[in-house]
Amino acid sequence: MSTEEHDLQGAPFLKEQIAGLYEPAGSKATGEAAERSTKHNREVTEAIPYWQDWREAASQIKQYAVANLDKLLVEFEEKITARGATVLWAEDAEEANRHVLAIAREHGVKTVVKGKSMVTEEMELNHKLAEAGIRAVETDLGEYIVQLAEQRPTHIVTPALHLSAKEVGELFAEKLGEPFSAEHEHLTKLARKHLRQEFLNADMGTSGTNFAIADTGTLAIVENEGNVGLSTSTPPIHVALIGVEKVLPRIDYLPLFLNMLARVGTGQKLTSYTHLIHGATPGRKLYVILLDNGRTNVLRDKAARRALCCIRCGMCLNVCPVYRRVGGWAYGWVYPGPIGSIISPHLIGMDKAGSLPFASTLCGACSDVCPVKIDIPHQLVHLRHRAVNEPSPARSLGDRLTWKLWAWAMGGPRRYRAAMGLVKLGVRLARFLPWHPGKLGAWTRGRALPQVPRGKSFRAEKRSSDET
Amino acid sequence: MIRLEQSSPPRWKYPTYEPGEPVALFIPCYVDQFFPEAARATAELLARRDVPTVFPKEQTCCGQPAFNSGYWEDARKVVRHFCDTFADYRWIVCPSGSCTAMCRVFFGQVDPDPRVVEIGRRVVELTEFLVEVLGVTDTGARFPHKVTLHNGCHTRRELGVIDPPLKLLGAVRDIEYVEMPDVEECCGFGGTFSVKMPGTSLAMGRTKVQSIVASGAEVVVSPDSSCLMHIGGMLRHNPATRHIQTKHIAEVLVAGE
Numbered sequence: 091m092s093t094e095e096h097d098l099q100g101a102p103f104l105k106e107q108i109a110g111l112y113e114p115a116g117s118k119a120t121g122e123a124a125e126r127s128t129k130h131n132r133e134v135t136e137a138i139p140y141w142q143d144w145r146e147a148a149s150q151i152k153q154y155a156v157a158n159l160d161k162l163l164v165e166f167e168e169k170i171t172a173r174g175a176t177v178l179w180a181e182d183a184e185e186a187n188r189h190v191l192a193i194a195r196e197h198g199v200k201t202v203v204k205g206k207s208m209v210t211e212e213m214e215l216n217h218k219l220a221e222a223g224i225r226a227v228e229t230d231l232g233e234y235i236v237q238l239a240e241q242r243p244t245h246i247v248t249p250a251l252h253l254s255a256k257e258v259g260e261l262f263a264e265k266l267g268e269p270f271s272a273e274h275e276h277l278t279k280l281a282r283k284h285l286r287q288e289f290l291n292a293d294m295g296t297s298g299t300n301f302a303i304a305d306t307g308t309l310a311i312v313e314n315e316g317n318v319g320l321s322t323s324t325p326p327i328h329v330a331l332i333g334v335e336k337v338l339p340r341i342d343y344l345p346l347f348l349n350m351l352a353r354v355g356t357g358q359k360l361t362s363y364t365h366l367i368h369g370a371t372p373g374r375k376l377y378v379i380l381l382d383n384g385r386t387n388v389l390r391d392k393a394a395r396r397a398l399c400c401i402r403c404g405m406c407l408n409v410c411p412v413y414r415r416v417g418g419w420a421y422g423w424v425y426p427g428p429i430g431s432i433i434s435p436h437l438i439g440m441d442k443a444g445s446l447p448f449a450s451t452l453c454g455a456c457s458d459v460c461p462v463k464i465d466i467p468h469q470l471v472h473l474r475h476r477a478v479n480e481p482s483p484a485r486s487l488g489d490r491l492t493w494k495l496w497a498w499a500m501g502g503p504r505r506y507r508a509a510m511g512l513v514k515l516g517v518r519l520a521r522f523l524p525w526h527p528g529k530l531g532a533w534t535r536g537r538a539l540p541q542v543p544r545g546k547s548f549r550a551e552k553r554s555s556d557e558t
Numbered sequence: 559m560i561r562l563e564q565s566s567p568p569r570w571k572y573p574t575y576e577p578g579e580p581v582a583l584f585i586p587c588y589v590d591q592f593f594p595e596a597a598r599a600t601a602e603l604l605a606r607r608d609v610p611t612v613f614p615k616e617q618t619c620c621g622q623p624a625f626n627s628g629y630w631e632d633a634r635k636v637v638r639h640f641c642d643t644f645a646d647y648r649w650i651v652c653p654s655g656s657c658t659a660m661c662r663v664f665f666g667q668v669d670p671d672p673r674v675v676e677i678g679r680r681v682v683e684l685t686e687f688l689v690e691v692l693g694v695t696d697t698g699a700r701f702p703h704k705v706t707l708h709n710g711c712h713t714r715r716e717l718g719v720i721d722p723p724l725k726l727l728g729a730v731r732d733i734e735y736v737e738m739p740d741v742e743e744c745c746g747f748g749g750t751f752s753v754k755m756p757g758t759s760l761a762m763g764r765t766k767v768q769s770i771v772a773s774g775a776e777v778v779v780s781p782d783s784s785c786l787m788h789i790g791g792m793l794r795h796n797p798a799t800r801h802i803q804t805k806h807i808a809e810v811l812v813a814g815e
């Protein structure tokens with residue numbers, strides 16, 4: 091997807107605002123699956139009586155890490171380099187892609203097996219590799235399905251959340267030429283059969299990273315399918331991609347994070363596999379690419395810094411009533427849901443993602459469950475403030491004038507009474523209109539207008555009682 | 559060593575209310591104009607507890623609509639007007655959780671002036687004032703109906719006011735209280751969200767309406783008239799649900815007698 095397409099993809103929320111799409115675009119499967127995981131993951135966290143203390147600890151550790159990124163990343167680099175890894179820094183997606191392509195070219199790579207990584211989605215790596223004539227195969231089951239379907243993930247942890255088993259069965263029948271089945275276990279076996287050969291043939295493996303540990307120089311990667319283990323150890327080259335915010339100061343903190351991530355991410359006590367990679371094994375190559383891609387923009391905006399604490403567990407998506415209804419693609423870019431709404435504006439710019447912070451009722455279900463206690467609704471209002479003051483799709487002269495007028499009207503009781511009188515008159519008259527324009531129409535599409543009370547307003551009553 | 563930010567709001571400590579102290583009523587604009595019966599019930603509830611109330615006449619709005627829309631500069635003017643209006647009162651009681659949250663939690667973001675922050679912190683939501691400050695749970699009301707409660711998200715999560723409305727309803731005579739399924743879910747109102755993303759707002763509202771219907775309640779009560787404007791609007795829009803009423807919790811708490 092090119093940068094121009096971001097604009098289009100970023101538009102759905104805005105489009106609804108203008109054209110008034112009646113029904114949300116998310117699939118039924120999305121809502122149901124998200125609801126199921128919410129209930130399940132809640133149970134697993136509620137089993138821990140000191141869960142709230144864990145959250146507080148995790149939040150403090152991540153805040154410390156984010157505040158000391160400069161030192162911790164260098165420490166990480168030194169430690170892992172000493173054990174044979176090559177660390178490369180990338181300021182943006184383009185530079186990261188250049189690094190990956192240069193490595194591939196140097197080693198004559200034809201096929202790449204990929205472990206799940208949202209960072210490579212940011213980089214649109216598959217697309218870039220294809221342009222260079224290199225085949226990239228996603229090996230995470232969900233990612234594999236999404237890749238076969240030529241779609242994008244709708245969720246950061248469970249990429250194919252929007253598809254039912256039946257749809258996956260149809261897809262496999264069409265793309266892999268297998269007889270149709272809608273049975274989970276059978277479908278997994280099919281994917282396994284096809285992927286096995288890919289692992290053996292691949293010249294390079296890539297992976298994301300859950301935690302980059304500074305004091306030991308360790309990559310910690312969690313997974314459930316074994317595909318990350320194979321991607322990182324079968325081919326002779328492993329390229330690990332890391333967003334710079336993924337650093338943890340000390341390995342002592344890792345157990346806490348592994349435990350929490352599994353519980354909120356997938357409702358497990360621990361993931362099936364946890365890989366700790368300390369350096370290159372003899373005879374193989376390990377490259378580590380540290381990607382900024384706008385993350386330092388978040389550091390620059392003090393009120394937004396805590397957004398960098400995110401460990402990409404996906405829980406805020408699952409609980410979000412808006413995400414459940416509109417689905418992942420509506421957010422227009424790699425990161426959907428509440429976390430997407432608070433980081434996309436920093437990573438791809440307010441001009442492209444400025445409408446995202448408005449896609450929320452500010453209900454706060456997300457911050458209630460976030461394992462690192464990110465104050466998501468507060469970040470959303472902060473970004474709204476920025477969005478209406480910076481070049482962005484949310485900036486509108488009409489709104490600006492409306493709020494100016496509103497602030498003036500709310501500046502004193504007389505003006506207030508006059509303004510409210512007009513509003514009430516409007517609501518009364520609206521009943522007789524056959525058609526309602528703009529915002530009024532948006533309201534009455536599925537809601538009756540409030541009844542205008544017959545008696546006086548409370549203040550009018552107070553006034554007359556004081557006068558007598 | 560860096561100073562770590564406090565990551566959760568400190569639990570609210572209420573000052574002690576001295577008998578006879580006057581309480582200023584902050585009646586949010588839409589309550590004043592569209593739901594005056596909720597304002598009247600609020601005043602009545604306090605009067606029955608011998609709490610003298612004053613209605614500062616200069617009051618208008620807390621600034622929340624502009625604040626949530628990103629227009630903080632405009633919100634600031636209204637917030638300052640609020641502070642000038644209420645500066646002389648130690649107690650400010652408001653029958654709306656979301657407006658209370660605006661004052662108590664968000665004033666500082668709009669205007670870091672310590673005076674503004676301090677005045678904002680004096681605002682207490684009605685059910686919170688009754689239960690946590692006055693220590694009242696039984697208001698002497700009688701309401702022989704099947705009732706369910708929708709607590710607004712700001713009331714629940716920004717203020718952490720969860721028990722007070724339940725305790726108060728629990729003491730009402732002849733009431734049949736039923737909890738609706740997925741009671742913590744947002745109703746989909748969200749202020750301007752309701753007209754900016756009407757499709758999504760209505761989809762969320764439909765789920766809420768289904769939960770209300772499933773509870774079998776005849777009346778939905780809430781400490782937030784704004785949610786009720788949306789929920790009630792949806793209930794009345796559909797003939798099948800038109801019989802379900804919406805009421806501010808204060809109205810139930812003064813009922814009967």
Ligand code: SF4
Pocket residue numbers: 399400401402403404405406407429456459460461462463464
């Ligand atoms: S913001 Fe919090 S809940 Fe959402 S993905 Fe990140 S860590 Fe998880």
